[in-house]
Structure formats: C-alpha cells, structure tokens
Amino acid sequence: MIQAPRFTKAHLRIGITIGLHSENEDLWINGIKQNALALASLLNSSPRGHDVCLLNTTAVSLDAGLAWNRSEFPTFPLEDKVDEIDVLIALGGAVSSDTVKRVRSRGGRVVVYKCGVEYIMSMQATLFNRSMKGRPDYPEGFDEIWAIPQVIRSSGPFWSVLYRRPVRCVPFVWDPRWIEAQAASLPGHGLRDERTGPLRISVFEPNHDVVKFCLYPLMIAELVWREHPELIEFVSVTNTEHLRTNPEFLGVVEHLDLVRQHRAFFENRFTTPWFLAHHTDVVVSHQWENPLNYAYLECSWLGYPLVHNGSLAADLGFAYEGFDLEAGARQLIQALRQDHLSAYRERQRSRIARYLCNHPGNVGAYDQLLDGLFDKKAPSAVKEEHAC
Incomplete structure (x- = not known):
C-alpha cells in the first residue's frame, strides 16, 4: 500500500541507495558503501530524528549478512521502501527514471549524490575501451545534485549538463x-x-x-x-x-x-x-x-x-x-x-x-540541504561554506 508523504522538516523518512554486487560483500571493495554509511550516520545524528535506511538497488539477497549492523543501519530492497520515503538519495547503484518519477509523484524529493570523479572515469572508458559495467544512464527529473568537494571541479560540469540541474557542493563526511x-x-x-x-x-x-x-x-x-x-x-x-x-x-x-x-x-x-x-x-x-x-x-x-x-x-x-x-x-x-x-x-x-559524521556543522549543513529540497527559498550558500 502506497503511503502518503508527510513532509515535515523536523522529521523525514530518508532512503540512501547502495548497489551490492554479491552476498557478504566486503566493506573495503570500494568507498561507496562507506560513503553511504557515513551519510546515514550523519543523518541519524540530526536532532530532528530522521528515519534513515539503506536501500539496495540490486537483486542480491540481504539475508546472508552485511558488513554493518542492520539494527543501526536498517537495510532493505529498494522496492520494499520506495513508496514510504520522503527523500531518496541516489548514492550507490542504479536508480531508474521510473523510480525517480514514482517518488516525486507523491511529492517526495530525489537527490543524486556524487562522490567519484565520474567525468574522468567516463573519459577513460571511452578512450581506452574500459568496461564500466553497463551502459551509463543519467535519468532526468532529480530535484538536486549533491557532490562532495574533491570531485566537483572535474565532474560537476559533466553532471550539470547531463542531469540538467546545477550541482550543489556538500560536506565530505567520514566515520572512523x-x-x-x-x-x-x-x-x-x-x-x-x-x-x-x-x-x-x-x-x-x-x-x-x-x-x-x-x-x-x-x-x-x-x-x-x-x-x-x-x-x-x-x-x-x-x-x-x-x-x-x-x-x-x-x-x-x-x-x-x-x-x-x-x-x-x-x-x-x-x-x-x-x-x-x-x-x-x-x-x-x-x-x-x-x-x-x-x-x-x-x-x-x-x-x-x-x-x-x-x-x-x-x-x-x-x-x-x-x-x-x-x-x-x-x-x-x-x-x-x-x-x-x-x-x-x-x-x-x-x-x-571537521569531517566526522557527528560534527555539528556537518549535521546542520545537511539539514539545511534537506530544507532546501522542500523550500526553494532556503539559502543556497552551502557551496561557499565547504571549499568548492
């Protein structure tokens, strides 16, 4: 049953996507899962009490065990929760245009979160015939593009053209x-x-x-x-x-x-x-x-x-x-x-x-970003505050 969104800035239901390639996948294969976990930890640190979960975009079973505690980081197949969330953050794995439309049709918001030098990867894949594990897809309709500071100079313009949206620079966060x-x-x-x-x-x-x-x-x-x-x-x-x-x-x-x-x-x-x-x-x-x-x-x-x-x-x-x-x-x-x-x-x-996921400045910056999704009059000074 599709639940109607109940958007209050004080408390949001937020899903962050991951894309598991195998059962019992190691956390250290790449940095993407750590990005997702650090962002989830930060959002859980908000005094607003957001409900945060990880959403797997692939068919890999979650029953065999994960590298993190599911009681702290609830993890579900994307399809199980997509109709219950207020904000979908597409960080890992592939999110289709149909999923974007599905969330936004209820008044929800969808953000694409970028943490890799994607333009350089695409350039090398093109010039040197490197496999990128499938044809790239850049669905339209995202509300905003968020990118961490270290990748925005090289890849920000690339995303802005493909997604037809300006790119916001967001704080880089880490969990030791x-x-x-x-x-x-x-x-x-x-x-x-x-x-x-x-x-x-x-x-x-x-x-x-x-x-x-x-x-x-x-x-x-x-x-x-x-x-x-x-x-x-x-x-x-x-x-x-x-x-x-x-x-x-x-x-x-x-x-x-x-x-x-x-x-x-x-x-x-x-x-x-x-x-x-x-x-x-x-x-x-x-x-x-x-x-x-x-x-x-x-x-x-x-x-x-x-x-x-x-x-x-x-x-x-x-x-x-x-x-x-x-x-x-x-x-x-x-x-x-x-x-x-x-x-x-x-x-x-x-x-x-200053990079930790419980740092008050980082928590406040992300709550401001979330506010901006629902109030386009919200300040847009996050870019200048985080060295982009």
Whole structure:
C-alpha cells in the first residue's frame, strides 16, 4: 500500500541507495558503501530524528549478512521502501527514471549524490575501451545534485549538463569506526608506534587510473634515497600486480636507484590497516583531481605520517603542492624525522574532526540541504561554506 508523504522538516523518512554486487560483500571493495554509511550516520545524528535506511538497488539477497549492523543501519530492497520515503538519495547503484518519477509523484524529493570523479572515469572508458559495467544512464527529473568537494571541479560540469540541474557542493563526511574495527585485532591496534632508525615507506595508490597513480610517490622517495639513504629501509608500492609486467612501467622504474638497489618492493593489494600495522612507518601519496580521500584520513587517524598533495586537506600530515616532487621530498624528510608520535596522532585527529559524521556543522549543513529540497527559498550558500 502506497503511503502518503508527510513532509515535515523536523522529521523525514530518508532512503540512501547502495548497489551490492554479491552476498557478504566486503566493506573495503570500494568507498561507496562507506560513503553511504557515513551519510546515514550523519543523518541519524540530526536532532530532528530522521528515519534513515539503506536501500539496495540490486537483486542480491540481504539475508546472508552485511558488513554493518542492520539494527543501526536498517537495510532493505529498494522496492520494499520506495513508496514510504520522503527523500531518496541516489548514492550507490542504479536508480531508474521510473523510480525517480514514482517518488516525486507523491511529492517526495530525489537527490543524486556524487562522490567519484565520474567525468574522468567516463573519459577513460571511452578512450581506452574500459568496461564500466553497463551502459551509463543519467535519468532526468532529480530535484538536486549533491557532490562532495574533491570531485566537483572535474565532474560537476559533466553532471550539470547531463542531469540538467546545477550541482550543489556538500560536506565530505567520514566515520572512523570502520578503520578502528579493522585495526582492533592488529598489533598495537594498528597505531603507528615509536619505531626509529631507517623507516619503511608505503604507497597505497590504487593504480586504476590517472587520478591516483604510484609513480610520483615512488619518485619522491627516490629523491630522498639519493640524498639521505640512511632514512629509508625500503619502499612498498601496493596494488601493482598488473603493473609488474607492463613494459612502460618497467622501463621507467628501472632507472630509479631504489629499484636498482632492491629497496623498492611492488606488492599486491592489501587492506590498508593491515599493511600499515605490519609494513609501514610513513605513507607517501599523490593525486590528480581528487584532493581529499579516505586514505588520508585513515592513515592520519592511526597516526602514520602522511606526505600528500591533497589541497583540501593541506593541514593534515606533510603537504606539498601539485606535481612538485622536490617539495614532496622535503616534506618526506620531515615525516621520516617526525617524533612524539602520540602527540602527532592527536593533532591529526583534532584536524580530522571537521569531517566526522557527528560534527555539528556537518549535521546542520545537511539539514539545511534537506530544507532546501522542500523550500526553494532556503539559502543556497552551502557551496561557499565547504571549499568548492
């Protein structure tokens, strides 16, 4: 039975979509499910007492178990709840134009929530014949497009044209509970310890695309190795199983002293907290058009000195600008010499607080966004407030 909407700003029924590909799907396959859970946690933190659920858009059974507690995060097939919600947030999985019309026909609101560099992914899929798991679809009729700050510069115009709507920049939110749960059984609960002497450097770029690629972090370490080899024990470059036989990659890295002197190791994929706890003292990163990501927050939360070029998190770790590898090397030297690590960790956590899903500023900003869905006269200053 279709229930009539009862839209009051003080209390909304909100569904956030996910798209499970298999039963018992791991939370760490990608960041999308963490995005959905963090957003659900934030909306649950609102003093307005919203009713929030996760809605799976695929036919995968939910009975085999999920990576989260369903009593805290109620999770249903989309079809079971689509006629009972006031706001549908299309975050993960595919939402059809029929679903959009169905919610809006009752006076409900539908938002598409973007947290990936989709223009770059589409460009690479087109140019290099990469599979994107189906033909892309951009249904019309959404009330608004919400996008997190780190993706809006490259992909905001792309979405605005395709969805025929302006794009609103919304706060990026994060919940440390998942990294802490992963780290709980690790040595020292996964926290960086006070190890001294030559240190172990790790690079965690996924190496799927041009956005986050391992070569510049490796080159930053190379510059330090040439001047201060006493600071480095070895460098681990993860997520490289598909690169170890690539002639272009091999032809470049064989010119590095770290490779020639067998101080660089090219590893497979591992969960971040496990590799941090067992093989890492310092993390080096580089990105192109994704200046804030989970890896920065995960490493910093656990107290690992992080060298990175993420302009939206320049106060975290040891930041350098753009493609300036020499500046990155100078920052890496400082990171390798960092002491008083417990104090360093606490400083990092205090700076990360602005991203947490229970931060009052974030909770208030999202309630303002929800207000704006039902009152087009509501202020539209969210964009300026969140560094977009």
